[in-house]
Amino acid sequence: MLLVAPLIIILCIFYFYPLLKLFPESLYRDGHLSLENYNHFFRTPLYTFILFRTIRIAAETTILCFLLGYPTAYLMASVRNPRITALMMLCIMLPFFTSILARSYSWIALLQTKGFVNFVLINLGFIERPVRLLYNEYAVLVGMVHIMLPFMILPIYSVLRNIDTRLVKAARNLGANSREAFIRITFPLSLPGIGAGVMITFILALGFYITPALLGGPSTLMMSTLIDQQVNRLGDWEFAGAIVVVLLASTILIVSIFDKLVGLDKIYK
Amino acid sequence: MGKVQDKPILSLTNLKKIYGDYHAVNDVSIDIHGGEFITLLGPSGSGKTTVLNMIAGFEFPSDGHIIFQGQPIDLLLPEKRNIGMVFQNYALFPHMTIFDNIAFPLKMRRVNKAEIIRLVAEVLDLVELGDYADRKPDQLSGGQQQRVALARAIVFDPPLLLLDEPLGALDKKLREQMQIELKKLHTRLKKTMIFVTHDQEEALVLSDRIVVLNHGKIEQIGPPNELYDNPTNEFVAGFIGESNLLKGQVRSSESDLAVLKLDDGSEHKLELPGQVRSGDKVCCCLRPEKIILVDDNHTDFHLTGVLEDTIFVGETKRYTIRIGNKTLLNAREMNIRNKVGPKPGDRVKISWEPESIKLIQSTSI
Amino acid sequence: MNPSAPQEKRILLIGFVTLILFFLILPTLMVIPMSISETRYLVLPPKGFTLKWFLQFFTDPRWLGPTLLSLRVALFSAVLSVVLGTLASLALVRGRLPGKRVIYIMLMSPMMIPVIVIGFAAYGMFVRFHLIGTTIGIVLAHCIICIPFSVVVISANLQRVDISLELAARNLGASARQAFFRITIPSIKPGIFAASLFCFVESLDELIMTMFIIGTTKMTLPLRIFTEIRFRISPVIAAASTVFVIVATLAIVISTYIDKKK
Numbered sequence: 022m023l024l025v026a027p028l029i030i031i032l033c034i035f036y037f038y039p040l041l042k043l044f045p046e047s048l049y050r051d052g053h054l055s056l057e058n059y060n061h062f063f064r065t066p067l068y069t070f071i072l073f074r075t076i077r078i079a080a081e082t083t084i085l086c087f088l089l090g091y092p093t094a095y096l097m098a099s100v101r102n103p104r105i106t107a108l109m110m111l112c113i114m115l116p117f118f119t120s121i122l123a124r125s126y127s128w129i130a131l132l133q134t135k136g137f138v139n140f141v142l143i144n145l146g147f148i149e150r151p152v153r154l155l156y157n158e159y160a161v162l163v164g165m166v167h168i169m170l171p172f173m174i175l176p177i178y179s180v181l182r183n184i185d186t187r188l189v190k191a192a193r194n195l196g197a198n199s200r201e202a203f204i205r206i207t208f209p210l211s212l213p214g215i216g217a218g219v220m221i222t223f224i225l226a227l228g229f230y231i232t233p234a235l236l237g238g239p240s241t242l243m244m245s246t247l248i249d250q251q252v253n254r255l256g257d258w259e260f261a262g263a264i265v266v267v268l269l270a271s272t273i274l275i276v277s278i279f280d281k282l283v284g285l286d287k288i289y290k
Numbered sequence: 291m292g293k294v295q296d297k298p299i300l301s302l303t304n305l306k307k308i309y310g311d312y313h314a315v316n317d318v319s320i321d322i323h324g325g326e327f328i329t330l331l332g333p334s335g336s337g338k339t340t341v342l343n344m345i346a347g348f349e350f351p352s353d354g355h356i357i358f359q360g361q362p363i364d365l366l367l368p369e370k371r372n373i374g375m376v377f378q379n380y381a382l383f384p385h386m387t388i389f390d391n392i393a394f395p396l397k398m399r400r401v402n403k404a405e406i407i408r409l410v411a412e413v414l415d416l417v418e419l420g421d422y423a424d425r426k427p428d429q430l431s432g433g434q435q436q437r438v439a440l441a442r443a444i445v446f447d448p449p450l451l452l453l454d455e456p457l458g459a460l461d462k463k464l465r466e467q468m469q470i471e472l473k474k475l476h477t478r479l480k481k482t483m484i485f486v487t488h489d490q491e492e493a494l495v496l497s498d499r500i501v502v503l504n505h506g507k508i509e510q511i512g513p514p515n516e517l518y519d520n521p522t523n524e525f526v527a528g529f530i531g532e533s534n535l536l537k538g539q540v541r542s543s544e545s546d547l548a549v550l551k552l553d554d555g556s557e558h559k560l561e562l563p564g565q566v567r568s569g570d571k572v573c574c575c576l577r578p579e580k581i582i583l584v585d586d587n588h589t590d591f592h593l594t595g596v597l598e599d600t601i602f603v604g605e606t607k608r609y610t611i612r613i614g615n616k617t618l619l620n621a622r623e624m625n626i627r628n629k630v631g632p633k634p635g636d637r638v639k640i641s642w643e644p645e646s647i648k649l650i651q652s653t654s655i
Numbered sequence: 656m657n658p659s660a661p662q663e664k665r666i667l668l669i670g671f672v673t674l675i676l677f678f679l680i681l682p683t684l685m686v687i688p689m690s691i692s693e694t695r696y697l698v699l700p701p702k703g704f705t706l707k708w709f710l711q712f713f714t715d716p717r718w719l720g721p722t723l724l725s726l727r728v729a730l731f732s733a734v735l736s737v738v739l740g741t742l743a744s745l746a747l748v749r750g751r752l753p754g755k756r757v758i759y760i761m762l763m764s765p766m767m768i769p770v771i772v773i774g775f776a777a778y779g780m781f782v783r784f785h786l787i788g789t790t791i792g793i794v795l796a797h798c799i800i801c802i803p804f805s806v807v808v809i810s811a812n813l814q815r816v817d818i819s820l821e822l823a824a825r826n827l828g829a830s831a832r833q834a835f836f837r838i839t840i841p842s843i844k845p846g847i848f849a850a851s852l853f854c855f856v857e858s859l860d861e862l863i864m865t866m867f868i869i870g871t872t873k874m875t876l877p878l879r880i881f882t883e884i885r886f887r888i889s890p891v892i893a894a895a896s897t898v899f900v901i902v903a904t905l906a907i908v909i910s911t912y913i914d915k916k917k
Binding site: 023024025027028029031032034035036037038039040042043089092093095096097109111112113114115116117118119120121122123124125126127128129130131137167170171224227228229230231234235244245248249252261262265268269272276 | 902
């Protein structure tokens with residue numbers, strides 16, 4: 022018991038207690054107890070729009086990551102040459118360990134008007150003059166998928182790799198063709214990995230700050246960048262507190278839905 | 291013994307599987323007849339599982355053919371073969387109930403629902419697991435899982451059943467019990483079964499015929515008693531049962547007595563079966579239980595030696611006897627008479643029935 | 656495994672995945688040619704070769720200072736997170752404390768809550784303890800973020816260590832302390848290494864907590880890059896990013912080495 026105590030004390034002071042204080046503190050406006058902050062948030066179409074945009078972008082990121090990540094994990098689990106597996110793993114782990122800032126910077130260089138993507142598009146004859154690719158929702162989405170993809174691939178891969186290959190053989194032997202064997206055996210057995218990947222991606226995307234801040238513009242404000250704007254530009258901590266509570270509440274809601282569906286215990290394993 | 295029909299149900303002809311320059315299976319030909327219980331026996335790496343995988347369709351032969359019920363199936367998809375298989379560690383689908391596991395092959399064959407329920411119930415009764423239909427595989431004991439795997443493999447009534455070391459994961463007692471059940475099931479269903487194991491005892495108990503494999507090649511095929519009594523080579527002699535091998539060169543041969551110079555340098559006068567000529571290198575196989583220790587005043591003996599060790603094993607006594615310089619023979623004697631046997635260090639004379647000693651092919655020649 | 660899987664489908668899958676892997680790796684590696692080309696922006700083919708951006712990165716106090724601070728913070732955070740994480744893992748895996756599941760989920764929760772929420776909430780406390788703008792403050796803030804990783808990795812490792820090893824040590828005459836230092840710690844070494852590495856890399860790249868805690872006098876490397884990207888886009892960022900790619904490569908090499916040793 023004593024062993025866990027130092028950690029618990031530190032976390033209580035600098036983490037749990039402040040988190041618990043968030044909601045009561047968000048109920049003050051100009052020093053008076055009121056619901057004004059929440060009123061302001063939910064009555065202003067722009068803010069509710071930002072909330073829904075955040076959820077929408079997080080969902081789009083998650084879906085794209087799943088569509089790109091599952092085939093990757095599947096192929097990686099089925100490759101039998103350990104060198105190719107290692108090479109694929111490197112392609113996933115190197116971005117995973119590389120600074121998010123560095124990678125966002127790369128995307129800026131790629132997407133800017135004088136950047137690589139425009140260069141290629143012009144040379145291939147798709148466009149005549151450079152297009153503005155940065156500071157919009159697509160840029161944010163591309164950047165976020167790039168950053169979240171390893172979080173989707175890794176849990177799915179680790180589950181797929183541990184599925185006994187004899188199960189698929191057994192299904193084939195019992196009369197299932199390769200598609201049926203995948204649908205009835207491999208896919209259902211990989212669900213825990215999908216659950217973990219989807220949850221991690223969705224949660225991270227929901228509160229993500231760096232990519233929207235750097236690749237997005239004023240038209241792509243998300244919850245996290247909105248909080249930053251309120252605190253650092255407008256200095257309105259009381260209102261920002263309410264936005265933080267809304268973001269926290271949405272996160273907790275989503276985590277508990279996943280807990281019901283998949284079980285958090287499985288995700289940590 | 292199963293009924294032996296004229297046409298084999300499954301023929302493997304010159305089957306080969308080559309990975310790079312490694313010959314996992316090298317020129318294997320076997321004809322298997324309807325109703326037969328045939329065992330592929332061999333140590334790990336002998337290619338027995340690869341042969342099974344090629345029959346099931348998980349691997350394609352590099353060369354040779356597989357004819358099943360008169361049709362070549364070398365390149366047929368596994369799901370089109372209609373061959374039942376019980377996997378090592380069973381491969382039960384962990385996310386499905388026992389019912390769904392057993393119903394799986396029927397669903398794949400688009401059997402209607404009522405029929406599925408009927409067939410699954412029937413086969414569950416057969417393996418005495420009627421009450422377990424709604425459980426998941428991990429709620430069952432090893433023996434029960436084994437029976438579910440068996441049920442799943444026979445529910446669609448395949449004419450041929452492959453069993454890949456199905457009893458390997460069970461403890462000894464359960465394994466012996468399952469051997470008996472398997473044998474009963476075979477007699478009852480009259481299905482052709484191909485059983486893979488590395489356990490020679492299991493092979494002897496279960497099989498109509500045994501195929502002994504080593505390094506991807508067939509060493510010998512035959513019924514259990516033939517393999518035991520007449521092994522054709524050193525590998526089979528050593529792999530099936532215990533055996534003593536006397537290896538050496540024939541020095542001289544007169545009528546039925548030959549002088550054999552053993553590899554350890556000692557020379558012995560022996561009666562050898564078959565025709566041997568002076569200069570031949572031979573290998574003789576002698577089963578431990580065929581050796582008789584005779585009294586000192588006995589004159590009808592074949593060899594003399596020194597008793598090195600005696601082990602008491604309950605129903606038998608085991609002797610280790612040194613003949614010549616360092617050749618050791620194992621002998622086994624039923625513990626019937628309460629006679630006082632020779633003690634370690636005593637000189638002993640040993641004898642055997644003339645037909646008990648066999649000349650076999652030595653691998654080291 | 657499956658000889659009959661239609662070959663065309665497999666080739667299609669391989670092609671698709673190859674594209675995805677390029678999508679992952681190319682933008683990551685692109686900072687390298689950018690950091691050594693003379694032009695301010697990446698043009699194809701890269702023009703010229705220069706190390707001046709690196710030279711500036713390693714000599715300009717505007718870059719060097721934050722880099723040194725970040726390294727120091729990352730080192731302290733890694734050590735602190737791993738020590739606390741190891742102790743907590745021992746209590747959680749070996750101990751018999753009530754409400755283990757709740758404590759575990761509590762320790763894991765910083766991983767699920769947006770960092771901006773944690774940073775915003777914690778700010779007040781850091782102010783009250785006069786930790787704003789101090790190195791120890793930044794280290795503490797980073798630890799909150801790193802702890803879950805440290806606990807996950809180390810407790811997973813500890814779970815795999817057979818408890819009978821410790822019992823055997825006790826049976827052979829070791830005190831509880833000796834058994835801990837001679838048996839338990841050596842057997843979770845790989846986990847401790849992996850956790851340290853992870854926390855180090857995580858702290859080195861941490862931006863959001865830092866933004867709340869840093870005050871006005873100090874600057875970390877991620878914060879320097881962030882402001883530069885926002886206001887200047889100087890090619891030195893490419894050099895700094897290349898340094899991050901090298902750190903990532905080292906991390907992978909080291910963790911592969913640890914895996915192999917296991």
